[in-house]
Amino acid sequence: MATETVEAVEYLPQVAPSSWGVETHNLLMRHRDGAADKLMVVLPGEYYSADRPVLDYVRKMGFQRGYDVFSVQYGFQAAGVRLDRSGLPRLQDETLAVVGSTLAGYRSFCFVGKSLGTPLAVELARRTTAGTDAGPRPGPGASAGAAPGKPSGTAVSLILLTPVPRAVAEDTGAAPALAVIGTADPFYSDPDIQAALGRRGVEWRVFPGLNHSLEVPGDWRASVAVLPQVLAACDDFLARI
Numbered sequence: 001m002a003t004e005t006v007e008a009v010e011y012l013p014q015v016a017p018s019s020w021g022v023e024t025h026n027l028l029m030r031h032r033d034g035a036a037d038k039l040m041v042v043l044p045g046e047y048y049s050a051d052r053p054v055l056d057y058v059r060k061m062g063f064q065r066g067y068d069v070f071s072v073q074y075g076f077q078a079a080g081v082r083l084d085r086s087g088l089p090r091l092q093d094e095t096l097a098v099v100g101s102t103l104a105g106y107r108s109f110c111f112v113g114k115s116l117g118t119p120l121a122v123e124l125a126r127r128t129t130a131g132t133d134a135g136p137r138p139g140p141g142a143s144a145g146a147a148p149g150k151p152s153g154t155a156v157s158l159i160l161l162t163p164v165p166r167a168v169a170e171d172t173g174a175a176p177a178l179a180v181i182g183t184a185d186p187f188y189s190d191p192d193i194q195a196a197l198g199r200r201g202v203e204w205r206v207f208p209g210l211n212h213s214l215e216v217p218g219d220w221r222a223s224v225a226v227l228p229q230v231l232a233a234c235d236d237f238l239a240r241i
Contacts, residue, residue: 008032009063016098018075019090025078026098029059029069038108040067041099041124043117044074045162046083054161054214054230055114061235067110070102072117083116095120096127103128108155110238115212118160118167125175129156157241159234160202162212165192168202177202178237180230182210184217205233 014026027050030036040062042050050059050071059069075094076083083091103109109128113121131154158177160167162185169192179202187193188206197204207226209216214230216222 014070014098014102016094016101018078018094020075020079020081022075022078024073024075024094024098026073027071028102029063029071031063031066031068036066036068037106038065038067038110039102039106040069040110040112041102041121042069042071043095043111043113043120043124044072044077045115045117048114048213049073049077052213053227055112057227057231058112058159058161058234061231061238062110062112065235065238067108068106070099072098092120092123096124099124108157110157110159110241112159112161113163113167114161115164118163121158121160122167122172125156125158125177126173128154129173129175155241157237159237162187162214163193163196165190168192168196168199171199172202174201176237176241178205178234179203180205180207180214180233182207182212182214184209184211186212203237205230 008031010030010032012028012030014028015023016026018024040059042055042059044050044055050056059071063069072095074091076087111121111124156175158172158175160177160179162181163179165187168179181188183206196202207230210226211217216226
């Protein structure tokens, strides 16, 4: 008699209001047995969602390595509009608030950022390491409270995919970090990126010829061929932290 196989994952949509006048549709991939004490948070790029190849496979590898995985959608993405620089502060506040609501009950965190998501990942790692609330910064005279449910001995790590310069312009903190970039990425030649390549505390993997999408421009076969190397770098990092 055939037995039915129960999938080990639960997909739990997390809807949140946004100041862009829409609701964001975030997604928690949770182990059905509820035993995971690790959370991976996936923060996409401006034009590179969590469903695009590198992020999609990274969240799958995180799940297979025992993480629950929370994928973020930004308000401007849900609204279908472009992001301008004036929207960056509220993007950060909204993202930190949405992610902060998912942290309780976990002891280990891996913040994965792609491009626009890399400074958000660094900020989340700093706040989680410090034990401060991942929500919006408090106003004058207020103090940040402890993150709800944050246990002692929390472990935090970072995967920064094609980081923007401001993500690595300063020390990324005590969290182990992997940064992945290609030499055809316009940001690769930025002075802040070049300075960060020699800075201690961040492990860099630089791929010749890859652009900001971690692809070989104009060559889909070469792009597909190099994808396993990019993913192997991320999986190796996850195996060691």
